[in-house]
Amino acid sequence: MDARFSRLVEVSDGGSGRPVAWHLLDNGPVLDELGVTPVGTLLCVHGNPTWSYLWRGLVAAATDAATAVAESGSESGSGSGSGDVWRVIAVDQLEMGFSERTGTERPLERRVADLSALTNTLELSGPVVTVGHDWGGVVSMGWAVDHPDELAGVVLLNTAIHQPEDRAIPWPLRLTLQRGMLGRATVATPAFLETTLALAHPPLEAEVKNGYRAPYRSADRRGGIGAFVADIPVDEQHVSWNELERIAAGVRELGVPSLMLWGPRDPIFSDTYLDDLAERMPQADIHRFEGAGHMIAEDVEYAPVVLDWLGGIHSRSLSLSKGTDPVEKLPFDELREREPSERPLWSVLDELRDSTETALVDMKPFRTVSWRLLSRRVRQLAAGLVRAGVKPGDRVSLLIPPSADLTAVLYACLRIGAVVVVADAGLGLPGLTRAVRGARPDHVIGALPGLTVARAFSWPGQKISTTTLPLPTALALGVRHSLGEVARLGADEFLPEPPAASAVAAVLFTSGSTGPAKGVVYTHAQLEAVRDALSSQYDVGVGTGLVAGFAPFALLGPALGARSVTPDMNVTSPRTLTAKATARAAAAVDASVVFLSPAALANVVATADALDASDTAALAGVHTFLSAGAPVPESLLAAAGRLMPNATPHTPYGMTEGLLMTDITLEGIRAAADDAAALPDGEHAGGVCVGRPAGSVRVRIAALDDDGMPVGAPGEQPGVTGEIVLSAPHLKQAYDRLWVTNRVADADSVPAAAGEQGERWHRTGDVGHLDSAGRLWVEGRLPHVIVTAGGVITPVGPEQRIESLLGVNRAALAGIGPRGTQQLVAVLETEPAASRPAALGDSDLVAAVRHATALDIAAVLVVASLPTDIRHNSKIDRSALSRWAEGVLSGAKLSAP
Numbered sequence: 001m002d003a004r005f006s007r008l009v010e011v012s013d014g015g016s017g018r019p020v021a022w023h024l025l026d027n028g029p030v031l032d033e034l035g036v037t038p039v040g041t042l043l044c045v046h047g048n049p050t051w052s053y054l055w056r057g058l059v060a061a062a063t064d065a066a067t068a069v070a071e072s073g074s075e076s077g078s079g080s081g082s083g084d085v086w087r088v089i090a091v092d093q094l095e096m097g098f099s100e101r102t103g104t105e106r107p108l109e110r111r112v113a114d115l116s117a118l119t120n121t122l123e124l125s126g127p128v129v130t131v132g133h134d135w136g137g138v139v140s141m142g143w144a145v146d147h148p149d150e151l152a153g154v155v156l157l158n159t160a161i162h163q164p165e166d167r168a169i170p171w172p173l174r175l176t177l178q179r180g181m182l183g184r185a186t187v188a189t190p191a192f193l194e195t196t197l198a199l200a201h202p203p204l205e206a207e208v209k210n211g212y213r214a215p216y217r218s219a220d221r222r223g224g225i226g227a228f229v230a231d232i233p234v235d236e237q238h239v240s241w242n243e244l245e246r247i248a249a250g251v252r253e254l255g256v257p258s259l260m261l262w263g264p265r266d267p268i269f270s271d272t273y274l275d276d277l278a279e280r281m282p283q284a285d286i287h288r289f290e291g292a293g294h295m296i297a298e299d300v301e302y303a304p305v306v307l308d309w310l311g312g313i314h315s316r317s318l319s320l321s322k323g324t325d326p327v328e329k330l331p332f333d334e335l336r337e338r339e340p341s342e343r344p345l346w347s348v349l350d351e352l353r354d355s356t357e358t359a360l361v362d363m364k365p366f367r368t369v370s371w372r373l374l375s376r377r378v379r380q381l382a383a384g385l386v387r388a389g390v391k392p393g394d395r396v397s398l399l400i401p402p403s404a405d406l407t408a409v410l411y412a413c414l415r416i417g418a419v420v421v422v423a424d425a426g427l428g429l430p431g432l433t434r435a436v437r438g439a440r441p442d443h444v445i446g447a448l449p450g451l452t453v454a455r456a457f458s459w460p461g462q463k464i465s466t467t468t469l470p471l472p473t474a475l476a477l478g479v480r481h482s483l484g485e486v487a488r489l490g491a492d493e494f495l496p497e498p499p500a501a502s503a504v505a506a507v508l509f510t511s512g513s514t515g516p517a518k519g520v521v522y523t524h525a526q527l528e529a530v531r532d533a534l535s536s537q538y539d540v541g542v543g544t545g546l547v548a549g550f551a552p553f554a555l556l557g558p559a560l561g562a563r564s565v566t567p568d569m570n571v572t573s574p575r576t577l578t579a580k581a582t583a584r585a586a587a588a589v590d591a592s593v594v595f596l597s598p599a600a601l602a603n604v605v606a607t608a609d610a611l612d613a614s615d616t617a618a619l620a621g622v623h624t625f626l627s628a629g630a631p632v633p634e635s636l637l638a639a640a641g642r643l644m645p646n647a648t649p650h651t652p653y654g655m656t657e658g659l660l661m662t663d664i665t666l667e668g669i670r671a672a673a674d675d676a677a678a679l680p681d682g683e684h685a686g687g688v689c690v691g692r693p694a695g696s697v698r699v700r701i702a703a704l705d706d707d708g709m710p711v712g713a714p715g716e717q718p719g720v721t722g723e724i725v726l727s728a729p730h731l732k733q734a735y736d737r738l739w740v741t742n743r744v745a746d747a748d749s750v751p752a753a754a755g756e757q758g759e760r761w762h763r764t765g766d767v768g769h770l771d772s773a774g775r776l777w778v779e780g781r782l783p784h785v786i787v788t789a790g791g792v793i794t795p796v797g798p799e800q801r802i803e804s805l806l807g808v809n810r811a812a813l814a815g816i817g818p819r820g821t822q823q824l825v826a827v828l829e830t831e832p833a834a835s836r837p838a839a840l841g842d843s844d845l846v847a848a849v850r851h852a853t854a855l856d857i858a859a860v861l862v863v864a865s866l867p868t869d870i871r872h873n874s875k876i877d878r879s880a881l882s883r884w885a886e887g888v889l890s891g892a893k894l895s896a897p
Contacts, residue, residue: 001056001211004030005063011121014113015104022118023098025052025090027063034070036085040127040152042306043143044090045115047134047159048228049186049193051097053211054133054297055090061303062088084311086129091118093139095224097215103223107231108240112142112247119143127152129310133297134159134269135228138247145250153313154258154281155306157296158266160273161280162248163233186226187219200295201265208298251280257313258284259739261302263292264438272460275440285309285739288438290516305740312743341501341528346411348542348561349375360557361565361588362403363581368588369404374558376493377404381412381483383490388481389462390443392417392499395507397441397461399450402554402566405466405483409445410555414506414524417499418443422555423509427517433457435509435517439736451477501525507736510656511629511875519736520656529730531559533660537694538593538624538650545589547622549577549596550629563589574600578607579643583615586622594622594644597629598636599868605639622647628654630875631688631778631796633803634673637666653690653778657732657745657762662699662776664691672775685721686797687768687777697728698759699776701769707820708785708792710763718772721794723782724764731762767794784878786815788822790856795878798826798853805848807831812866812876816858816886823858825885827866827897834862837894859889867897 005025013020031038042062044055066085092099094106094114106114119128128150132140137159144151186192193216197209204212216222233241258281262274271288278284292299352359352371359371390396396418400406413420423435436444436454441461444454451465455477465474468482481489499505505524509517522530534556535541542561548554549567557564567585569577577600586594596604611619625640625647632651641649649666664672672689693699702710703722710723735741745763767785768778779794786793795813802811809829815822826849840846840860850857867877884897 001025001053002060002063005056005059009118009121011114011118013102013104014117015110016102020094020102021100022094023052023092025055025059026088027059027066028087028089030063031066031085031087034066036066036070038066038085038087040129040310041087041089041124042129042131042155042310043115043119043124043140044088044131045133045136045140045143046090046093046097047132047136048096049196049216049222049225050134050212051092051215052090053097053214055088055131057297057301058131058303058306059088059090061307062086065307084307086307086310089122089124091115092215093136093224095227101221101223106227107243108138108142108233108247109243111139112146112243115139115143116146119147124150126150129153129155131155131157131306132159133157134294135231137161138244141251142243142247144254144256145247148254151254151256153256153310154254154284155309156258156260156277157302158261158263158269158294160269160276161251162244162273162276182226182229186229187222189219190216190222192225192229193222196294199267199293200298201263201291201293202299204295204298248280251277254281255283259306259309260284260286261296261300261305262286262288262737263294263296263299264288264290264434265293266296268294271437271440286737287739287741288737290434290438308743309739341498341524343528344414344498344501344524345505345527345531345559346378346415349378349411349558352542352561358563358589360404360407360554360563361585363565363568363585363588366588367404374404374408377408377487378411378415379493379495380487380490381408382415383492383494384486384488385412385418385490386416386496387489388464388486390416390418392496392503393419394442395419395421395439395461396443396445397421397423397436397439397459399436399444399446399454400466401447402571405447407555407558407564409483411558415498416496417503419504420506421509421519422506423517423519427509427511429453431517433459435519439507439509439519445483448473451479499524501528504733508656518656518738518741521733521736523733526730526733527559529728530659531556533695533728533730535560537652537660537663538626540593544593545586545591545621547582547585547589547591547594547596549574549582549594549600553595562593565589565591569600575603577603578610579604580607580610580615583611583618587614587618591618591622593624593626594647595626595628596640598627598632599630601627601632601636601640605636605643608643611643619644620646625649626652628652634666634669637669641666651690652694653776655764657764658697658726658728658730660694660730661697661726661728662691663694664689664775668775672771672773672777675771675773683719685719685769685777685779685794686800687779687794688796688800689771689775689777691776692774693776695728697726699770700725700727700761702763704767704785704792706787706792708782708787710782714761716770718770721767721769721779721792724766724768724776724778725761726764727759727761731760781878786813786822786824787819788815788824788856789820793824793855798855801852802826802828802849805845805852807845809833810866810876812878812881814878814882814885816882816889824855825882825889826853826857826860827881827885828860828862829864829866830862833864835864837861837863837888837896839888839894859885861885861888863897865896 007024009022010019046054069085129152130140130144137156231240233244289300353375355371358368359374360369396413421439421441436459444461445464447466463479464481465479466483501524505527506522507519540560544562546557546562546564554564554566565585565588567581574597582604622644625644637649652660653662654660676684700714701720701722702714703720705711714725765782767780767782779796784795798813799811809831812827814825817823846860849860867880
């Protein structure tokens with residue numbers, strides 16, 4: 001901690017009238033020395049048992065930004081974003097940190113008054129942004145409610161403003177408050193302090209722990225810790241109950257820009273309290289940092305986020321001075337601001353409500369569902385869900401395997417304006433748990449396995465089962481209704497007004513291949529645009545038979561009017577799909593379109609010998625074949641083409657954020673390869689060609705600098721490697737409760753060309769280039785770019801050249817060491833597979849790898865299997881490989897990655 005910021009201030013104590021000493025961290029004097037004028041003040045309030053040391057990073061970051069402004073000669077406070085100068089005042093509350101120990105009882109009301117007395121003494125005027133954590137969040141919000149004219153914004157980190165009536169206070173606090181425990185745990189011993197410090201992820205370094213311990217070395221210095229815990233209002237008789245209620249009510253009236261940064265691993269302030277705050281402050285920007293917990297200010301680099309957010313609200317003029325523009329609402333709070341769509345997602349269900357033709361097929365157990373039956377079931381479930389308490393805007397988590405039940409529930413929710421949360425089992429149990437908790441569903445509809453997991457992991461929401469359960473089982477799982485009961489509730493099919501096209505329709509979770517799975521928010525209009533893009537690109541419509549080996553794709557079948565089926569497979573392991581299962585699914589719907597993930601496709605090709613004449617005939621009826629989710633080798637597409645001889649093989653490029661961006665056929669891949677081969681050496685970066693933009697999609701590239709980072713305005717110049725930036729009507733709306741991720745992904749820097757006003761752009765995180773024919777080539781992910789002493793290297797091109805070698809099945813290129821001087825390591829799956837991980841010494845294979853890539857490969861490692869994502873079993877986790885390879889080459893045990 002920089003000692004320049006530490007100061008003592010004497011303030012008249014409102015109770016005794018005598019002066020008391022407050023300790024602060026304050027960069028104001030430093031700003032004066034720099035000759036810069038702040039645009040406002042951050043008033044930071046710590047919780048229990050921390051002190052102003054908690055905010056040292058924010059004080060330092062704000063001061064560094066001010067120093068940069070001073071050195072640049074810019075007019076202070078005139079810029080936006082990083083050019084803004086902020087004074088930061090971080091207080092030690094009385095009885096805490098290095099502030100005075102007065103020995104006076106200070107319940108919540110007095111602490112709020114204490115803070116006001118301090119700011120009066122400092123003659124602090126607006127604009128002020130309060131920043132609070134833990135119990136400091138409550139105190140700071142008390143000051144905010146009492147100073148509306150000075151208040152410009154609110155920042156909160158893991159705190160609570162109200163205790164839900166149906167929830168007990170967190171168990172660590174209940175334990176501490178037990179008779180005989182409070183004094184021993186908080187004052188007589190440092191147990192409470194040490195327990196709090198142990199909540200950091202990763203663990204705090206020793207010197208940081210000592211920083212937090214510094215003001216609390218003896219029992220006589222820890223009285224405030226115990227007093228803070230004792231001041232938790234557990235019931236209406238508590239002295240601080242009324243003040244907490246006053247603050248909680250006042251928060252609703254603030255209406256200023258707000259930022260909530262949250263660590264979901266907090267055993268004290270869980271997402272329950274975040275939900276309450278979000279309901280009281282619907283204008284808030286929210287970011288949940290997966291993996292972070294109660295000590296979020298230590299777990300993540302929060303200070304740059306706060307300063308970036310402050311720059312954004314300043315540049316947008318959102319209430320930095322009272323009475324300016326109203327705060328923008330989050331897109332997923334706007335439920336009914338436009339007319340219903342002319343062609344909603346359920347329109348085909350309405351049009352074919354009297355048709356006895358097949359709408360979908362379940363393969364195990366086998367059953368067919370007509371359009372008439374599906375349409376009636378959707379209407380009954382929609383009406384019944386309303387009567388069961390599901391409201392427009394409510395979130396409904398679907399834990400149902402791909403089936404007619406899943407399809408009917410999905411469209412019923414869409415019809416009534418409920419938001420479906422789709423996090424498939426392919427995420428794995430830990431990923432699924434994070435996704436469901438993060439999406440905060442109001443209702444959970446699931447089959448028995450899903451409901452059992454939901455109960456075991458305390459997932460939120462009213463529970464509805466797909467089947468009627470025995471009463472003891474239903475009670476044990478907290479199930480209120482079955483789908484059969486819901487359908488009977490809605491037997492009259494009385495439906496509410498349909499949702500607006502701008503209303504949120506779904507939260508779809510990404511695969512989690514590059515970090516924790518993210519919830520992607522789609523409106524009804526955007527999902528309708530996805531439907532229309534797929535229909536136009538692949539000629540899918542009423543009468544089309546669709547085999548979807550990737551379950552979420554099957555859910556669009558009824559919207560497209562297609563007969564759809566998911567083949568018999570384990571959805572959590574695409575490699576379990578066989579050629580025979582695919583053929584039987586194709587026969588069941590007379591399929592003309594087949595969609596499979598690359599991993600599923602590889603096993604289909606590998607098991608083709610089991611096909612009989614009827615299977616072959618069913619596959620011969622396919623005229624369009626799609627494989628996407630990861631790069632698809634030309635040889636694999638060709639092998640699939642031989643199984644479906646009358647089909648045109650396609651490999652679309654897309655992502656959860658935009659399901660169809662570009663498309664290319666097998667013939668197109670071969671033509672692109674021929675064109676690339678004709679280029680002089682060094683003029684083609686390699687990569688996977690994913691074709692030209694589909695429909696109205698626009699593609700641009702943000703060039704990489706020498707540090708491997710995208711810079712400048714994205715453009716369309718051929719041959720420039722950089723981050724891929726996309727625009728399309730069917731792009732997602734936002735990431736759910738991920739303000740930082742939205743800030744990075746929304747390509748605000750993309751300039752609007754003629755006729756492009758209002759276009760939305762998305763930074764994909766993928767790296768690639770456009771060729772002279774307008775085709776997009778993908779070279780890897782931005783986090784996987786390697787920066788060596790010789791320059792920037794994208795991984796896919798070298799990996800392709802390695803995979804062309806005899807005996808190599810798959811390859812991954814990893815970088816180890818400091819960025820800028822990284823060393824290259826090739827990690828290989830060989831044929832036959834290696835029995836155990838090994839580092840290859842000098843050998844013909846190592847020499848061939850170095851020759852094929854023309855790169856200085858430091859080491860070649862072989863493994864039985866490269867780590868891939870759970871959902872597709874295809875996307876190689878190069879970041880994990882880099883960490884593993886660095887450990888191996890540093891002498892760690894040679895275990896599987």
